[in-house]
Amino acid sequence: MRFLLVEDNEQLARATTDRLQLDGHAVDHAPDLTSARESIGLADYDLILLDIMLPDGDGRTFLTEQRQARKRTPVIVLTARSEVSDRVGLLDLGADDYITKPFDFSELQARCRAVLRRQGGNAANQKTFGDAVFDSTAGTLTTAAGTTTLRNRELRLLEVFFGAPGQIFSKTHLMDRLFSFSDDVSENAIEVYVGRLRKKLTSSGVQIETVRGLGYRMVDRT
Amino acid sequence: MRFAGLSKTMMRLMLVLGIMTHTAAFGFEIEDQKLYAATNETSVLRIISTTDIDAFEPIILAYQSENPGISVDYTIASSTELMSAIYVEGAVFDLAISSAMDLQTKLANDGFARSYVSAPTAALPDWAKWRDQVFAFTQEPAVLVISERFFGDDDVPRNRQELIELLRNRPEQLRGRVGTYDVRVSGAAYLFATQDSRNSESYWRLTEVMGSLDARLYCCSSDMIRDVASGELAFAYNVLGSYAESQKHATSGFRIIEMDDFLSVMLRTAVIPTSAENITAAEAMVDFLATLNARPALNNLSGLPPIDEVALRSNNALRPIRLGPELLVFLDRLKRDAFLRSWTDAIQQ
């Protein structure tokens, strides 16, 4: 997935970029409207994350331009405004969703996924490992036994494993990806979700192994 | 102008004719006086009137029966003496009743009458009252009285023109047998004469013709009727109709002719003088008199015809004498002198 992040705050932009890259997305950063316009001229993006208040203008102007040019690239607005009163306006202008600063990356991710899913399937998001095909946009896992729909946390967990098959992920790392900071869960909670995934993968050669003392990894045992 | 001047001639004549029956302590002469005492007397109503006791007594008695406790002191005087009593002497009377409309009007005009308004007086026709001070209660035309013996079955004159023709056609038979009032003596006669003179030129011609036939002059209706009934007179002109009517049952030999050109109608009036003391009783009497037309039985007794607008309208010849300041005209000293001079010239040739 290729994202365009239009955000003038350097630190936030950098942190957001880092985090999105961690999820395996390619991110271009535009600090203002001018460079944002340049960027969309140069490349096709799957999703645009758009800040409202930019040094050379209002993000909504850019949004309006996009929609008037009949460009359907989904846009999620990053707003610092009070939610309710602005929401109607933003959605009317053609925004697909919005998120209020400061935001939880998990939520941003979830919203991105929801927007992309609404946009329709994209073959590029299908990842195959062994005999298992994982579609992160549709939220499905296809094995010899058939296609099953994944619950959110299962999906996110699979995203981590499919991002780097064979790599060992610590429980802490997985927890960071799976739970938000407001959730108080013990490290054992991760075992529940790993257990669920294993059940969905039973008829497949793909397995999630426990590497004692280190964590988990996804391997192909066919 | 003083009343004394006006009445000088008349008073002198009255003295000469010896009409006065009393010479009372008053400065004016009265003819008669009668007290109708009530059984439980609470007040006395003092009336001075020109109307005969015979005619007025039924009214007094009926009034007393409706207003018990009121004694009525009824004094009769001639119209000029009545005027003198109230106008000059300031005598105390509660009600002044007179057939001399002009003198009654003068009383009111010169401020000797009290105003009174009640439902009965308000119901009177406008021509039957003046200033709510002079109230008429009879309407009495002046009529021609003829002798049955003289006329027999002959045609009788129906108007003044026919009367003049009769006089001119039969002078020999009529000489000395024509009677009329001496207007110099009688107030009512003077009133009739002056009104006749206003109504028609024929009055003066008639007077002259009667004068040429040595007309006999009378002071009173009763004498004229007596002489007509006896045939001594062929006719008497301007006799008070009501009086002639009242004499019919007692005296025969005369007929009453209401002429059809015009009939002067005299109104008998009542005035409450400013000197009145028993005002309540006087006002009750005025109300009683104003409602006489609702008492036919009483009118038969008194022989006084009440105010009757319907009867008046049904006969075009009836000319009620208007109450009002114009009645003062013939009371004017110079005017009166001139009129009487003319009259005397006409009647005495």
Place this chain on the structure above:
Amino acid sequence: MTGRFGRGSIRLRLVGQLAAVAAVLSVAFFLIVRGVAGQAAEDTQDNILAASATAIADALYTDNNAVSLELPYSAISMLGTISQDRVFYRVVADGTTLTGYDDLPSPDAQTLGPAPNFTTFPYRGESVRVATVLRSVSVGNQPVNVTVTVAQTQLGLAEISSRITATATAIAVGFFLAAMALILLAARSALAPIGRLTRSVSRRGPQDLRPVVTDTPTELVPLVEELNKFISRLGTSLSRSEDLITEAAHRVRTPLAAVRAQAEITHHRLNKPEHRQAIREMIRAIDESSRSAGQLLDHAMVTFRADSHERDALDLTDLLNDTCNRLGPTADLKDIDLIRDLPEHPCEMVGDRILLQSALRNILDNAIKYSPADSRIIVRATDGDAYRLSVSDEGRGFGGAAHTELTTRFSRGSNVSDIVGSGLGLTIADEVALTHGGRLEISENTNGVGACVSLVFPKQ
């Protein structure tokens, strides 16, 4: 809104002043009518008196070297025709009374001109109007001055005068009443544009800062222009302060977001549990303050809009769907199933869309926040006597807290101190419900698991 009774009323002033004018005109009218008609009546009497005196003078003649008179009947009768007034006359020749009332004062012949002389004085207990005519009669070639005086009381005149007064009064009162009726009508129609203007302004919603374009009479144009200028200034100032708040929010929230993002990255890289715990607490603090700020703004907005909330026709089913769509991803994060049990048909009511959205979002947000992972939240709308929108979860409930406690600002259930939240959510929902004539109901689920929060709106 200003009070219904301000300082003074234009209508009262208008009506009062016009009424005063009408009253003055009525009184003037009354006085003029009475004066003119009264004068006419007096003139009529004077004319008749003069005619009478002249007629008498015309009847003077010389007889035997003396002035004599035959009083003309018509001279007196003409006085009797108009009224029942008393009449007096006196004819004086060369200083001696020829005829008439001796005591009737007669002006000295020397003072009289050719025209009739009129005076008024009391005589025999009443006021009389007197006309005197001077006539010279020659007696034996010697001219003799004769004065003819005719007097009449003024009873008839007084009667006419009182009749005229009554008529003039009736006309004046009628005029005044008619004028008052017209004045009231005129005041109403003249002030109608003010009413229209007031209505056109008061009908507006709180966000409507367009200029007033009601048809206004010329006199109100400056006011409307000033009003529009004021509205535009207000609009500018509002948008300026909105811009300021937005700017401030942006300035605060963006770095906060940056810090949070950095913290999250850092948290990711740290290995020591105590360090991770410290970062987690920092992130929580950031979340809590940001959420509190959001809810405070929401609450301020609810309070503001509740005073003059807009009335849109809206569909509650639609609103619930929107809210679920919006919060779906958040629920997803915890694998919470949002189950919608909504009627097929629209649930229409009139209300403030933004307030209702705010209420629903806060209720659902709370439910998600306090629900355990892998649980269900049922969003249900029922359409009975009233609309009931309920959100029931499988969370820990409210620990028996009373309704009033929960909907009081900044109070939270006693058992949720470990979850980020400002406690304003239910307060906002409660106020929105009251604003719409409805109520907020909170109940613990009967099986002891979870709570149900409902908004109940009576059908209008």
